[in-house]
Amino acid sequence: MKDVIIVGGGPAGLHAAYQLASAGLDVSLFDSQKQIGERAVCSGVISIEAFSRFGLPTAPVLNSIRAVQAVSPAGHKIEHSGTVPLAHVVNKAEFNRELATRAAAAGAELCLGRFVEAVEQKKHGVTLQYHDKENREPQIAKARAVIIASGVNRSLTAKLGLVRPRDFLRAIQADIPLGRDGAARPTKIYVGQSVAPGAFGWKIPLGHGRVRVGLMTSGEPRPYFKKLLGRMAPRLRPDQYRISQKAIAQWPQGRCVTDRVMVIGEAAGHVKTTTGGGIYYGLISAEMAADVMARACRANNFSEQTLSAFENYARSTFNRELETGYFFRKMVAKLPDSLLNKTFAKAGAIDLFGRLRGNLIFDWHYKAILIAIRQLFNS
Numbered sequence: 001m002k003d004v005i006i007v008g009g010g011p012a013g014l015h016a017a018y019q020l021a022s023a024g025l026d027v028s029l030f031d032s033q034k035q036i037g038e039r040a041v042c043s044g045v046i047s048i049e050a051f052s053r054f055g056l057p058t059a060p061v062l063n064s065i066r067a068v069q070a071v072s073p074a075g076h077k078i079e080h081s082g083t084v085p086l087a088h089v090v091n092k093a094e095f096n097r098e099l100a101t102r103a104a105a106a107g108a109e110l111c112l113g114r115f116v117e118a119v120e121q122k123k124h125g126v127t128l129q130y131h132d133k134e135n136r137e138p139q140i141a142k143a144r145a146v147i148i149a150s151g152v153n154r155s156l157t158a159k160l161g162l163v164r165p166r167d168f169l170r171a172i173q174a175d176i177p178l179g180r181d182g183a184a185r186p187t188k189i190y191v192g193q194s195v196a197p198g199a200f201g202w203k204i205p206l207g208h209g210r211v212r213v214g215l216m217t218s219g220e221p222r223p224y225f226k227k228l229l230g231r232m233a234p235r236l237r238p239d240q241y242r243i244s245q246k247a248i249a250q251w252p253q254g255r256c257v258t259d260r261v262m263v264i265g266e267a268a269g270h271v272k273t274t275t276g277g278g279i280y281y282g283l284i285s286a287e288m289a290a291d292v293m294a295r296a297c298r299a300n301n302f303s304e305q306t307l308s309a310f311e312n313y314a315r316s317t318f319n320r321e322l323e324t325g326y327f328f329r330k331m332v333a334k335l336p337d338s339l340l341n342k343t344f345a346k347a348g349a350i351d352l353f354g355r356l357r358g359n360l361i362f363d364w365h366y367k368a369i370l371i372a373i374r375q376l377f378n379s
């Protein structure tokens with residue numbers, strides 16, 4: 001019997017596997033993909049803070065973001081830049097593969113092409129029912145405990161009655177050729193009911209004449225995406241890009257632990273509710289979970305009460321951010337474009353980003369949101 005089986009080979013599951021294997025535990029990671037990174041749909045923006053905190057691999061870095069420019073529906077711009085890069089943009093498939101190599105080198109066993117259908121809690125362990133992609137016969141694997149890191153796929157957490165997102169954003173993107181957008185240009189964020197209702201659109205220079213264009217909406221994103229592409233690159237032909245689409249979980253409701261089971265990463269709703277970014281929060285969530293799980297293994301105590309230490313860490317780390325970010329995004333989404341244009345004009349006039357300096361942190365938005373609201377609506 002394994003100590004821990006992890007379900008899901010995205011950043012959260014792979015980092016948990018690395019941490020647990022490094023702590024000397026016998027760990028397997030199951031993923032339905034035949035190759036890590038096979039279905040990675042992501043813009044790959046990861047803060048410098050995340051790179052330094054977790055010693056993340058730099059080989060998959062395509063470009064660095066030094067400035068972010070927000071653009072109103074009427075084209076007003078406000079820009080935030082730093083003297084050092086704010087974030088890197090990675091090839092997410094390659095990034096995941098690097099994390100997998102690191103986990104395997106630490107001793108984790110990677111079992112690919114295995115789809116886990118159910119997790120059953122028993123007195124002395126957990127039983128996972130899974131099938132191999134090749135051979136669809138149902139099979140069984142056993143471990144002392146399981147960590148579910150299945151991303152936005154809710155099939156296992158729903159069966160166990162565990163955490164569910166309050167909401168989903170629907171994201172869509174493509175890498176397109178756009179020669180005039182050199183690597184040094186700012187990353188652009190487009191807001192407005194007419195652009196991306198419910199969230200925002202983005203254009204991220206990748207270098208070598210390519211940009212990553214995408215948007216998130218609360219409803220169907222395709223019509224808005226076509227409009228955004230048309231605005232940026234009217235002569236683009238459909239054979240020049242490939243569109244990928246995926247939902248993003250927003251704001252967790254319910255428990256992320258029960259006896260012998262933990263839920264981490266996007267499956268636990270550990271995703272920024274302002275931007276939909278989930279890689280860094282997923283890595284933090286994995287680190288906290290691995291720490292609690294390693295202690296549970298040593299004490300041979302996998303009760304819900306013991307594993308709750310993870311839930312408490314996660315709540316105190318993320319809840320304020322997730323709640324404030326969620327309501328802020330919802331509030332902004334309700335503003336008509338005319339009011340948004342006025343708000344941008346005011347933000348430019350009062351040098352909002354200048355006033356936020358010191359509180360504008362790439363992954364932690366709570367303080368900046370409160371100050372921005374005060375500056376924009378009380379002054």
Ligand SMILES: Cc1cc2nc3c(=O)[nH]c(=O)nc-3n(C[C@H](O)[C@H](O)[C@H](O)COP(=O)(O)OP(=O)(O)OC[C@H]3O[C@@H](n4cnc5c(N)ncnc54)[C@H](O)[C@@H]3O)c2cc1C
Pocket residue numbers: 007008009010011012013030031032033041042043044045046114115116117149150151152153155156171172173214245246247248264265266267271276277278279280282
């Ligand atoms: C268009 C788009 C752009 C994004 N851009 C960014 C960005 O720029 N920066 C950022 O930080 N975040 C971004 N995100 C979010 C980010 O991709 C996710 O939050 C992050 O990948 C979540 O990591 P995870 O490990 O929790 O789950 P995932 O990366 O989703 O991994 C889950 C894994 O579990 C596997 N799995 C699921 N169910 C089962 C099962 N039953 N059995 C076996 N395997 C299973 C899946 O195959 C998958 O490999 C973006 C998302 C989208 C959709």
